[in-house]
Amino acid sequence: MNDDLVKFNNLAIKIRAHALCMTHKANASHIGTSLSIADILAVLYESILHVDPKRPTWPDRDRFILSKGHGCAALYAVLAERGFFAKEWLETYCQDGSHLAGHITSHGVPGAEVSTGSLGHGLPIGCGMALAGKHDSQPHRVFVLLSDGECDEGSTWEAVLFAPHHHLDNLTAIIDYNKIQSFGTVKEVLDLEPLAGKWRVFGWAVQEIDGHDYTQIENALKGIPFELGKPSCIIAHTTKGKGVSFMENQLAWHYKSPNDEQLRQALAELGVPE
Amino acid sequence: MRTTFIHTLIDCARANERIWLLVGDLGYSVVEPFREEFPDRFINVGVAEQNMTGIATGLALSGKIVFTYSIANFPTLRCLEQIRNDVCYHRANVKIVAVGGGFAYSAQGMTHHATEDLAIMRALPNMTVVAPGDPVETALATRAIIEWPGPCYMRLGKAQEPVVHKTSPDFQIGKAIVVRDGSDVTLIATGGILFNTVQAADELAQQGIQARVLSMHTLKPLDTEAVLAAAQQTKAIITVEEHSLIGGLGSAVAEVLAELSNSHTTFRRIGIKDEFCQQVGSQEYLRGIYGLSVDSIADAIKSLVGRGIAP
Numbered sequence: 220m221n222d223d224l225v226k227f228n229n230l231a232i233k234i235r236a237h238a239l240c241m242t243h244k245a246n247a248s249h250i251g252t253s254l255s256i257a258d259i260l261a262v263l264y265e266s267i268l269h270v271d272p273k274r275p276t277w278p279d280r281d282r283f284i285l286s287k288g289h290g291c292a293a294l295y296a297v298l299a300e301r302g303f304f305a306k307e308w309l310e311t312y313c314q315d316g317s318h319l320a321g322h323i324t325s326h327g328v329p330g331a332e333v334s335t336g337s338l339g340h341g342l343p344i345g346c347g348m349a350l351a352g353k354h355d356s357q358p359h360r361v362f363v364l365l366s367d368g369e370c371d372e373g374s375t376w377e378a379v380l381f382a383p384h385h386h387l388d389n390l391t392a393i394i395d396y397n398k399i400q401s402f403g404t405v406k407e408v409l410d411l412e413p414l415a416g417k418w419r420v421f422g423w424a425v426q427e428i429d430g431h432d433y434t435q436i437e438n439a440l441k442g443i444p445f446e447l448g449k450p451s452c453i454i455a456h457t458t459k460g461k462g463v464s465f466m467e468n469q470l471a472w473h474y475k476s477p478n479d480e481q482l483r484q485a486l487a488e489l490g491v492p493e
Numbered sequence: 494m495r496t497t498f499i500h501t502l503i504d505c506a507r508a509n510e511r512i513w514l515l516v517g518d519l520g521y522s523v524v525e526p527f528r529e530e531f532p533d534r535f536i537n538v539g540v541a542e543q544n545m546t547g548i549a550t551g552l553a554l555s556g557k558i559v560f561t562y563s564i565a566n567f568p569t570l571r572c573l574e575q576i577r578n579d580v581c582y583h584r585a586n587v588k589i590v591a592v593g594g595g596f597a598y599s600a601q602g603m604t605h606h607a608t609e610d611l612a613i614m615r616a617l618p619n620m621t622v623v624a625p626g627d628p629v630e631t632a633l634a635t636r637a638i639i640e641w642p643g644p645c646y647m648r649l650g651k652a653q654e655p656v657v658h659k660t661s662p663d664f665q666i667g668k669a670i671v672v673r674d675g676s677d678v679t680l681i682a683t684g685g686i687l688f689n690t691v692q693a694a695d696e697l698a699q700q701g702i703q704a705r706v707l708s709m710h711t712l713k714p715l716d717t718e719a720v721l722a723a724a725q726q727t728k729a730i731i732t733v734e735e736h737s738l739i740g741g742l743g744s745a746v747a748e749v750l751a752e753l754s755n756s757h758t759t760f761r762r763i764g765i766k767d768e769f770c771q772q773v774g775s776q777e778y779l780r781g782i783y784g785l786s787v788d789s790i791a792d793a794i795k796s797l798v799g800r801g802i803a804p
């Protein structure tokens with residue numbers, strides 16, 4: 220592995236370990252969805268996003284919106300690792316008096332751009348930020364990370380229609396396509412295929428990648444906009460629960476929280492001492 | 494009111510380049526002058542109110558003052574969760590404007606009657622709720638909400654509403670306007686039904702009943718002082734609203750009165766009972782069905798005569 224890949228891998232392991240410990244301690248849900256985005260977040264925060272932990276509201280920062288707000292444990296983890304706030308905060312996740320709620324909240328959490336939790340809200344907000352950026356000739360870019368399940372939402376498709384019409388090539392949608400939504404597989408519940416084709420015919424420049432391959436993630440994110448004048452869509456094929464063998468591709472881990480033994484085993488698989 | 498609104502907005506947008514206007518594919522013959530003068534700050538987002546509200550939030554979080562505009566329930570109920578989570582939770586500087594408050598789109602039917610909007614918008618934390626009573630108040634309210642930080646909802650009538658205020662009143666968000674004074678009863682109105690309320694007060698005056706009329710153009714934050722003064726200085730309070738009796742002006746005033754320890758004020762609410770209006774007709778026709786015509790309002794006050802309320 221080259222140095223960058225080692226860095227991505229190290230950060231991703233930390234994100235996964237934090238998310239597992241946070242979910243375990245809080246007896247919280249959604250560990251599977253945090254694990255599926257860990258590698259994407261590692262690359263974003265290690266080498267793509269122009270953000271500054273010392274100036275979280277710096278006007279020229281890139282905007283990152285976690286539209287799938289239930290994946291927040293992973294985002295809190297990467298924000299803490301990047302120094303936006305103290306790592307000790309992670310131990311308070313979902314606890315009484317904590318800053319860190321079980322869906323991403325920007326209130327009192329430096330580095331978290333907007334609060335989400337109900338699906339289908341992030342891409343419209345991202346369109347607004349991208350419009351403002353274009354209008355004001357600002358250099359920053361807007362990234363929105365969506366779940367596959369939230370591609371069921373009509374509001375997502377309203378924004379999918381809107382962004383190409385307004386040539387928002389400073390906007391990138393990343394879809395965490397782990398193929399399992401809240402109450403079944405995507406295929407069973409409401410099949411999205413052909414997903415890339417749908418975004419393409421709506422006017423987006425689309426790339427499909429392996430969402431756990433750091434080189435592919437980085438190459439895609441460094442290649443935006445894929446086409447001038449078009450918003451970019453990265454369909455990241457991922458595995459729900461990625462990195463913990465007994466959680467991978469299991470719907471149950473959308474809801475379950477690891478017990479003590481499961482946490483030990485999961486951390487051992489990641490090679491992280493408890 | 495809608496024409497007054499857009500001309501005022503244009504005037505403000507000339508001086509303040511942070512002002513944007515988003516519409517949900519409505520506004521024909523109204524918003525075109527804004528589009529022509531500020532094409533880069535006007536967007537017709539299409540028939541997509543959820544997206545409109547999310548976009549408005551994104552723009553507002555980028556420093557803009559963003560108006561969203563559509564008719565009846567489209568800019569409010571259709572995208573209620575975007576208003577709650579995106580606009581209100583983030584205290585985004587978004588001003589939601591609905592044209593067609595109450596029965597303004599009368600014969601267009603139930604879908605176009607905005608009759609629960611005030612209650613629902615009022616329930617949202619961080620939301621300021623304004624319903625100007627005439628075109629004069631509309632211009633003043635438009636300017637006021639631009640200066641007022643954070644989320645606002647402004648309910649307008651439609652077109653050709655009569656002018657109530659002969660001169661420009663002192664308009665402050667959260668402060669009721671005393672349209673006429675009186676010592677017997679107080680009529681509190683919000684929105685375009687103010688005109689009928691003032692007419693009813695004139696009718697009552699001819700019969701020796703002196704009614705104070707308050708334009709409660711801001712439903713939230715409510716001017717509790719004006720309500721308390723009315724409770725102390727007059728013998729009855731009657732609220733008048735072109736809106737459901739649940740959760741609107743009458744409820745807001747009742748909440749204030751109910752918490753008074755020693756209030757003996759007689760209190761009545763005039764508004765739309767808890768049902769969908771299934772009648773077809775003009776705005777005045779529908780108002781009449783729900784006791785909101787001039788005569789009905791006056792009659793409701795007269796019915797209090799003889800109970801020690803009025804002479």
